[in-house]
Amino acid sequence: MLVTAYLLALLALLLAWPVPVALSRARWTSRSPFAAMVLWQAIALAGGLSMIGAMLVYGLEPLGGTLVGALRRAATIVLGNESADELHFWHLFALSAAALLTVHLLFTLLLTYARIVSQRRRHRDLLSLLSSPSGALERTWVINHPAPVAYCLPGGSRSVTVLSDSLVETLAPEELAAVVRHEKAHLTQRHHLLLWAFEAWRAALPWLPTSRLARQAVNSLVEMLADDVARRSTPDDVLVRAIALVAVGGETAPDVVAGDGGGSRAGTAPAGLVPDRGDADDAGIAARLSRLLTPRPPLGRGATAVVLAAALMLLALPTALLIAPGLF
Template sequence: MHLVLNLALTSARSRRQRHRHRELLSLLSSPLPDAPSTRIIDHPAPAAYCLPGARSVTVLSEGMIELLSAEQLEAVIAHERAHLKQKHHLLLDAFRSWKRALPWFPIATRAQDAVALLVEMLADDYARRIVGDSVLAEAIELVDGTSTSGAALGAPKDRRTPEQRRTDISARVERLTSPPRSVPPAARLVVAIVAAALVIVPPVLVLTS
């Protein structure tokens, strides 16, 4: 019950924050020509993020537009729209509420960090199908190399340490630039057997006890 209540409170708080943020954006940003769901804020630091909701928007800073080529900018926009399309905010809210409910539980923090990286990789996978791996990897490294990424007005605060941020960026870029290693058939078979056992064995033990 405690976890469910925290999830409800976290979701309500997130909706209120997004609503206030959207109202602020309507005053301090302008729509991208021919793309009214993409807003531009006048700030020199490169930033890109999205606001989910009934009127979801993708937000770019002038610094981001000036830094990237047209193709790289397309990669960033595709990445942010993947977050909206796949509703990653719901997953992040769930793990954020878990951490708030159990702040003393170290696995809650590690789980939130791992899921945050996972949704970035999922958005990368969507964008790479549109612009290609190398273009997306170049855009990620260019933005990260400015050391001011996300510092634009209204951009979500990055609560990671510089070391955590660098590790996450490296993991994302490596996925895009290094060919994937195939899993041997024997290893896949072992994983399938273990997964099946985890599903089948507990009910069998309960029924036979």
């Protein structure tokens, strides 16, 4: 099993640095954002499994030739209060690290979920006080804000799309329709679940290049996926104008300052009600506009199949190594 542990450690190292860096620089991802999204998920899952698996297999190596046999022996030692003379310091250290990393990842996932749910609940309460339903658009609320702003607030049957009155006034009807279709695509395709998982991955391992690059890439890819939904019924030039107007309006809008008790300056929404946009979002907007202004054909079926097969192999390899470590 020692060779298996080394193979898993090598795979974890590759998925922590060179592979995500190469994928983040790839130009084909904008041509097939769905395939790219699947590949990023496979890299994250396979990387986590390889890290934990390498430490687990190394720590259990003295207890048996297979993972199942070693786990049975470990259970016998723990439950029977037997001596564990086979395990030396580094074996116990690896087992402890594997357990701690697993708990850390699961705890961060749950903690991130709880934080997001709390933020959405507070956000929804603010919306109920400071916005009004749009009479023309279903499950859409309008807030008073000087910048053209549009975003969605997930919540199952209570999911809504939020628009600023400035956006409604600035965009032409067909441009506004494109923005609404884009935001509703986020809700119907459950993009918030993907963002939650990668946000938790980033929070758990902020020092890991995979987590940072993956979060940036996934944020950009979900926007492209939503754009593709809007493009089905909206010309590209209309969508480009809508994206550009919202981007320029967000850059030139004044800062929003919150007062006590969720109040705000007259004529603006309180801070936290309108999402902030940073440099990463600017880069994502540039990428979205570029693929719409100079469209390239999507990946062919063969190339897409290769990407999906690579994602499947990334998940299958550490799984196979863990299931049958005695073969290596």
